Amino acid sequence: MITRMSTLFLRTLREDPAEAEVPSHKLLVRAGYIRRVAPGGFTWLPLGLAVLRNIENVVREEMNAIGAQEIQFPALLPREPYEATGRWTEYGPNVFRLKDRKGADFLLGPTHEELFALTVKGEFSSYRDYPVMLYQVQSKYRDEARPRAGLLRGREFVMKDSYSFDLDQAGLDRSYRLHRDAYQRIFERLGLSYVIVAATSGAMGGSASEEFLADSATGEDTYVRSTTSGYAANVEAVSTPAGEEKPVDGLPPAQVHYTPDTPTIETLVDFLNAQAELDRSVTAADTLKNVMVKVRRPGEQDWQLLAVGVPGDRDVDMKRLEASLEPAEVAVLEEADFERHAFLVKGYIGPKALQDNGVRLLVDPRIVTGTAWVTGADKPDHHVVDLVCGRDFVPDGTIEAAEVREGDPAPDGSGPLVAARGIEIGHIFQLGTKYTDAFEVDALGADGKPARITMGSYGIGISRLIAAIAEQHHDELGLVWPREVAPADVHMVLAGKDDSIAEAAERLAAELDGAGVRVILDDRTASPGVKFADAELVGVPSIVVVGKGLQKGMVEIKDRATGERTEVPVEEAVGHVRALTGR
Amino acid sequence: MITRMSTLFLRTLREDPAEAEVPSHKLLVRAGYIRRVAPGGFTWLPLGLAVLRNIENVVREEMNAIGAQEIQFPALLPREPYEATGRWTEYGPNVFRLKDRKGADFLLGPTHEELFALTVKGEFSSYRDYPVMLYQVQSKYRDEARPRAGLLRGREFVMKDSYSFDLDQAGLDRSYRLHRDAYQRIFERLGLSYVIVAATSGAMGGSASEEFLADSATGEDTYVRSTTSGYAANVEAVSTPAGEEKPVDGLPPAQVHYTPDTPTIETLVDFLNAQAELDRSVTAADTLKNVMVKVRRPGEQDWQLLAVGVPGDRDVDMKRLEASLEPAEVAVLEEADFERHAFLVKGYIGPKALQDNGVRLLVDPRIVTGTAWVTGADKPDHHVVDLVCGRDFVPDGTIEAAEVREGDPAPDGSGPLVAARGIEIGHIFQLGTKYTDAFEVDALGADGKPARITMGSYGIGISRLIAAIAEQHHDELGLVWPREVAPADVHMVLAGKDDSIAEAAERLAAELDGAGVRVILDDRTASPGVKFADAELVGVPSIVVVGKGLQKGMVEIKDRATGERTEVPVEEAVGHVRALTGR
Numbered sequence A, B: 001m002i003t004r005m006s007t008l009f010l011r012t013l014r015e016d017p018a019e020a021e022v023p024s025h026k027l028l029v030r031a032g033y034i035r036r037v038a039p040g041g042f043t044w045l046p047l048g049l050a051v052l053r054n055i056e057n058v059v060r061e062e063m064n065a066i067g068a069q070e071i072q073f074p075a076l077l078p079r080e081p082y083e084a085t086g087r088w089t090e091y092g093p094n095v096f097r098l099k100d101r102k103g104a105d106f107l108l109g110p111t112h113e114e115l116f117a118l119t120v121k122g123e124f125s126s127y128r129d130y131p132v133m134l135y136q137v138q139s140k141y142r143d144e145a146r147p148r149a150g151l152l153r154g155r156e157f158v159m160k161d162s163y164s165f166d167l168d169q170a171g172l173d174r175s176y177r178l179h180r181d182a183y184q185r186i187f188e189r190l191g192l193s194y195v196i197v198a199a200t201s202g203a204m205g206g207s208a209s210e211e212f213l214a215d216s217a218t219g220e221d222t223y224v225r226s227t228t229s230g231y232a233a234n235v236e237a238v239s240t241p242a243g244e245e246k247p248v249d250g251l252p253p254a255q256v257h258y259t260p261d262t263p264t265i266e267t268l269v270d271f272l273n274a275q276a277e278l279d280r281s282v283t284a285a286d287t288l289k290n291v292m293v294k295v296r297r298p299g300e301q302d303w304q305l306l307a308v309g310v311p312g313d314r315d316v317d318m319k320r321l322e323a324s325l326e327p328a329e330v331a332v333l334e335e336a337d338f339e340r341h342a343f344l345v346k347g348y349i350g351p352k353a354l355q356d357n358g359v360r361l362l363v364d365p366r367i368v369t370g371t372a373w374v375t376g377a378d379k380p381d382h383h384v385v386d387l388v389c390g391r392d393f394v395p396d397g398t399i400e401a402a403e404v405r406e407g408d409p410a411p412d413g414s415g416p417l418v419a420a421r422g423i424e425i426g427h428i429f430q431l432g433t434k435y436t437d438a439f440e441v442d443a444l445g446a447d448g449k450p451a452r453i454t455m456g457s458y459g460i461g462i463s464r465l466i467a468a469i470a471e472q473h474h475d476e477l478g479l480v481w482p483r484e485v486a487p488a489d490v491h492m493v494l495a496g497k498d499d500s501i502a503e504a505a506e507r508l509a510a511e512l513d514g515a516g517v518r519v520i521l522d523d524r525t526a527s528p529g530v531k532f533a534d535a536e537l538v539g540v541p542s543i544v545v546v547g548k549g550l551q552k553g554m555v556e557i558k559d560r561a562t563g564e565r566t567e568v569p570v571e572e573a574v575g576h577v578r579a580l581t582g583r
Helices: A023-030 A046-065 A079-084 A113-123 A169-189 A265-275 A318-325 A335-340 A351-356 A434-439 A462-472 A499-514 A528-538 A548-552 A570-581 B023-030 B046-065 B079-085 B113-123 B169-189 B265-275 B318-325 B335-340 B351-356 B434-439 B462-472 B499-514 B528-538 B548-552 B570-581
Strands: A002-004 A034-038 A041-044 A076-078 A097-099 A105-108 A132-141 A156-166 A194-198 A209-215 A221-226 A232-234 A255-258 A288-296 A304-311 A329-332 A360-363 A372-376 A382-388 A417-432 A442-444 A450-452 A454-461 A490-494 A519-522 A542-546 A554-559 A565-569 B002-004 B034-038 B041-044 B076-078 B097-099 B105-108 B132-141 B156-166 B194-198 B209-215 B221-226 B232-234 B255-258 B288-296 B304-311 B329-332 B360-363 B372-376 B382-388 B417-432 B442-444 B450-452 B454-461 B490-494 B519-522 B542-546 B554-559 B565-569
Touching (some): A002 A499, A023 A034, A023 A462, A034 B076, A041 A046, A046 A132, A046 A156, A046 A462, A076 A079, A076 B034, A076 B041, A079 A105, A079 A113, A113 A132, A113 A156, A113 A434, A113 A454, A113 B034, A132 A169, A156 A169, A156 A462, A169 A209, A169 A417, A169 A454, A194 A221, A194 A417, A209 A221, A209 A462, A288 A351, A304 A351, A318 A329, A351 A360, A417 A434, A417 A462, A434 A454, A490 A499, A490 A528, A499 A519, A499 A542, A499 A570, A519 A528, A528 A542, A542 A570, A554 A570, A565 A570, B023 B034, B023 B462, B041 B046, B046 B169, B046 B462, B079 B105, B079 B113, B079 B434, B113 B132, B113 B156, B113 B434, B113 B454, B132 B169, B156 B462, B169 B194, B169 B209, B169 B417, B169 B454, B194 B417, B209 B221, B288 B351, B318 B329, B351 B360, B417 B434, B417 B462, B434 B454, B454 B462, B490 B499, B490 B528, B499 B519, B499 B542, B499 B548, B528 B542, B542 B570, B554 B570, B565 B570
Parallel strands (some): A002 A519, A194 A232, A304 A360, A490 A542, B304 B360, B490 B519, B490 B542
Antiparallel strands (some): A076 A105, A097 A105, A132 A156, A156 A454, A194 A209, A209 A417, A221 A232, A221 A417, A255 A382, A288 A304, A288 A329, A372 A382, A442 A450, B034 B041, B076 B105, B097 B105, B156 B454, B194 B209, B209 B417, B221 B417, B255 B382, B288 B304, B372 B382, B442 B450, B542 B554, B554 B565
C-alpha cells in the first residue's frame, strides 16, 4: 500500500497542544494520529487508525493462537444482568447510564463479565462443552472523574476483554496461564518493556490477579519490586510481613499519662521525649494511630464505623484501604460523625473506647500479640503507654491499609522494596464463581450432577497500549514506532524538484508496494526540511530519501531509531528495505 | 484457517426463536450467528462476526478504491455540535441521550455529519487541500420506537458512513457519483439484488438523494417503479404530475347544497348521486378533502394549523406528508383543537373558512387552476359544488401528501407505476452546505477569498446488509451464503466412525487450509444426519462429505445453492475445491 502525503488526511502541528501533559499525548496529536472530540474521547485519524489496527491484529493473532474465539457484544447493555451481580450499584458514578424512550435502564459496557457468563449459559450445558475461552475487541466506556493524558485514561477506549470458562480450578489455572503467556508474547511483539505485578481484584471479585505494567515515569500506577527476587506488586496488593508475636508475660503494665496538647503523633512524640516522661525515648513507630473511617456495604443504606490501627510513623493509604475493603465504600469521618459518637475523642482515640462501644478495630499486620504501644487514652490530653496487644486490647483482625514505602521488606523475604511507576496495559483475574453463581452457570457432569463453572477475565487496554508504546518509543524529534506497530514500513521523502527524482521515487515506491512493503510517500511540494521534520515526527522505522544522491545513483536509508544513515544504490534499495522490514 | 465444530462456540437450534418473524432473523439465530441481548441489540457469535468482517472488508476495499480514507470517531459525542446544527432537537426521541457525572449532555452518535465537518475544518484551510472523502465503520445508535426483524432494524448496528468535502457542486457531483458507483460494486460483490430509488433527504438536509433497496418482501420500504423506464422512487419521493390548468371563464358558478349526514366522502358521493342533486354523477375523485393537521418547526413551542387538500379518492399518506414538511413535526388535530377553532366544521371543512381565518392550505399538485370541486361549505350538512380553483379559492402552494398507488402515472411519463418492497441498504445524499454553513467550513481560494465547502454523506447499513443477504439467500434448509460473504469456503462433514475417515478428512482439511481455503471441519461425534442438517443450516457454499465413498477413494462435494452433488477422487479434492473457491 502506498499512502501519499499529498492526499493523506494529515496535518502535523509544530506546537504541542495546550492540554497535553505527557509525551505520548503531545506527539500523537502533533503527528496527526488522534484528535480530541470530548473529555477522554478521541478521533483516530488515518495513521492512528492504522496503528490501532496493527495492535488489534497482534492481539487477535495471539488470542486465536491459545484457542480463544472472538465474538462481539453490544456496548449498549440492559441493566438487569448488572443488577443481578450488584455491579449496577457498585460501579457508582464510574459507569455511563441512560434510559431508552420507554424509560428502561441501560449502561454503556465498562466490562462484560455478566454478558459472557449469560451467553455461555445459554449455549452450553454439558461438561463436554468445556473449557471455552471467548474474547472481543470493542469500544468500552467509563465515566472517569478525571480523564487525562490523552489515550492513557479515556472515557471511550478500545479494549480486548476475554473470559475463560472451566470446569474446575485446575482448568482455570491453565486458562489463566495461557492468557498470561499470550500477554507476554503480545507485549514483546509490540516492543514494550513491562513488569508483571501482583494485584488486587477490586470490583471484579475473585482471587488471583496480576497486572501488566509498562515501565513509564508518566504511569498512574505505583508498584514496588524487590531488587533481588522477581517479586513485584501493585501498591494495593503488597502484603505486609506480620510482626513477630511475643509473650505478654512480664511486660510492664499500661499507664495513662497526662500529655497536654498532643493531638498529633509529632506533638506526642516531642512531648514524651522532651519531658522524659518515660524511661526510654520513643519514636513515631512506637505509637499506635487509630484512624476512624466509615464503611458502607453495596446496596446498604447505613454506614458503619471502623477504626484502622497503624504504626504512628505511617499514614493510612486510602487506595490500599479501599482495595482491602472492596466492594464496600469507605469515607473519612465528618465533624457530625464525631459529634454523634462522643466516645471518639479526636486526637486521643484508643482501643478501649472503640471496643467498649462495639467499633471494629482492624490493625496493621505489624501490630501483633506482645507488642506494646503508645496510644490514645480516650480523654483529651491523655495517652496510654505500654498498651500491649493481646493483653490490653484484642484487634478484630488485620488489614492492609498502611502506606508502603521504599525500603520496606519484600513479602518474600528477598530484601527491601523499591518503588517505580507504570502504565497498566493488561490485567488478568481468576474470578472464580462470582458471576457463575449469580447466573447459576452449571455444566452437567459425566456423573449427571451439575458442576458450577469457574471463570477468568483478562483485559488489554488496546488504545492505551498506543500511548504506552509512544511513551517508551519517542525522542525529541517525534515518535519512533516498533515495526509491528508502525503505520508504515518506510517513509519515502522526495527531496528535490527534478522530474528524475519524482520518477525514481515513484518507481521505487511501486516496487516496494509490489513486495508487500507499506510505504508512505511524501510527494508534496513542501520543502525538504518540512518533509524531514514530518518524517521524524510521524516515526516510521525506515526513512528513505530520494534526492540529490540520485545523480550518483544513490538513495539514503535512515534508521529512525538509531539515526544511522546508509547510502544504497537505487537498484539495491528494494532488497535493502525488504531485508530491514522482513517483507 | 480450520474451524472445528468440536470446539466452535456454536449451538444450532432446531426450532425458530419465538420472537423472530422474518426468515433472516429466524435463520441467523437458529444457525448460531447472532443472539439477542436487548431490544434491537445483538451479540455476534463467531460465525456471525466472520460474516460481518467479510462484508466490512468488501466495503473498505471499495471505499479505499475511490480514494476515501478511513478514520474513526467516538460513538459517545458531546451535545454542542448537534446543538449548532439543530439536530439535537430535530432527532427528538430517536437518539440516545445521557449525561456524564458532571451533568454535561452527550448522545450516542446516530450519524456523524457534524463531527466530520468540524474535523475537516480543523485540519484543512486551503483550496489545495480539497477534495477529500473520509469514512468510518462503526457501531451506531438509534432509539427506534419499534426495533424489529433482528438485524433489519436494530438500536445498535454497524454502519459505514462516509462524507465528501468539495469546493463546488461539480466536485460534489463527482464525489456523489464515485460513491454511487462504489455502492453498486459493493452490492454486486455481496450477491444482492437491489434497486436504486430516488429518495427524500429527510433530517439530513440537502438536495439530491438516492436509496439502495435490496429486493425483499420483508422490507420496510415501499417504492414504486416504472415498468418501462428506469424510474424508481421511494414512496416519499414520488412527485405527482401536476394537473392541467384550464381557463376559469365560462365554468358554472359555485353552489351550496344541503347534504345532510354526509361527513365522509363516501356518504357525500352516495347522497349526491342518489338524490340526483346535480346534472352529472360524481365520484370521490371529484371531491376535495381538506385534511387538518398541525405543524411545529424545530425549536419552536407553538403548533400552527395547516390544511392539506387532496382529491377525495385518496388518503393523506402521513409518511409522505412528514417527508414534505421535514424538519418540522406534524400531528393530527385533537378534539381540543377543533373546539378552539370553531370555524373548523368537522366533515364539512372548505377552503373559504380556512382562508378567511388565515389557515395555510397546501394542495395536491392535481388541484390546479380551472379544476372544479365538491368540497365542504363550512357549515354542518352543507357542501359546495363547482368550487373552482383559481377562481373561488387560491391555495397557498402544493404539497406531496396524497397516497401513491399502483397505476399512478410515473413522473417521467413512462406509464403506470408498480409498487414493490425493499430493505434500505444504502443511502447517498448531496447535503450541500447545511453543515458547512453551521460551522463555517471554508477553503481559502487561489484568489485569496474564502469559499464555502459543499458536502455529501453516504451510508451503508453493514449489519442490516447481513439480514438483507440472508433474506435473498436462503431456502427451507437454511442459509445459502454468496461466497464473498460466507464464514468459510468449505464445510467438511466427517461422516463415519472409521479412523481412516477421520484421517482422510484431517489430511484434506490441512491441505485446503494450506491452499488458503477457509474450512469448517465437523469433527464432532454427532450422527451424520445432525451434521448434514447443520451444514445446510450454516450455509457455507460448498459441503464436502468424507464418508463411506472413501472406500472407493471418493469424497462428495455438494453445492449448497444448487444442491448438485459431485463425486471426486480424494486426491483431486483439493484442486476441485480450489477451482470452486477461486483460492
